[in-house]
């Protein structure tokens with residue numbers, strides 16, 4: 001592989017003091033081989049162990065080591081986001097700090113970028129984690145692939161390579177880092193995946209428990225929403241409102257005819273249900289209008305593949 005890229009490696013980390021030095025050594029060996037210039041951007045996500053101290057020591061002897069350190073724990077998405085903003089390389093690679101990802105896979109990922117991809121995501125075919133993680137993760141990947149229509153097996157792999165434009169464009173917050181490939185595709189970028197090796201966690205423990213799966217579901221809703229807003233929000237909410245209005249309206253029309261035909265009316269559950277549906281439909285309709293107002297403000301930026309406007 002010819003050296004032609006400047007590479008920024010972004011490493012989000014939370015309490016990984018025992019892994020950092022080994023990770024640094026492995027990354028350095030690989031990057032010296034493949035990059036014309038590189039930086040190792042360690043983003044300390046509010047660690048309370050000695051991680052920051054280890055990073056300072058590494059930086060003392062090597063100015064390729066750059067450190068961003070949060071005052072408190074904001075989550076992996078925030079850490080990646082801060083790293084993406086600071087990254088200078090024309091290629092950005094993300095890798096977990098816990099030695100579970102293999103730095104030797106980086107050249108392979110970059111080769112796919114050279115062949116025209118914008119984002120290449122690792123696929124941990126042989127994931128070395130307990131079943132309590134691998135099974136929910138399989139379900140997560142299956143559902144995400146199903147609703148997004150994007151044929152990936154492993155959306156949330158920590159090891160990914162990006163062209164710079166992707167990380168400067170894709171906005172991640174909350175826990176949305178699990179959906180980066182979906183957001184990137186939606187922005188028009190070309191995304192593929194490549195099988196990568198995976199190791200067991202050597203030191204420390206996983207930062208994610210079972211709580212993430214409920215949150216993952218909410219995040220999925222968010223992503224479906226974000227990625228479908230190419231039509232306007234009102235097109236979506238309007239349809240829901242029309243549905244409720246139609247059903248509620250028909251029910252009450254039926255009772256109106258009953259009344260006109262001289263059959264006395266008494267309050268019946270179905271009638272109350274119909275009325276509630278009409279009220280709901282009005283609320284949803286206005287909610288859609290409100291969302292429309294916000295999105296008309298937000299939709300002023302676009303991702304360009306080319307912008308050739310100078311003479």
Ligand code: UDP
Pocket residue numbers: 012013014015016045073074075076079095096097098100158205206207208
């Ligand atoms: N991480 C982080 N902030 C957090 C949680 C995790 O920066 O709030 C980092 C963590 O140090 C690791 C990577 O994100 O480098 C992946 O986390 P972990 O290994 O705990 O996840 P798992 O591999 O168990 O899914």
Ligand code: MG
Pocket residue numbers: 096098100201206
């Ligand atoms: Mg891990």
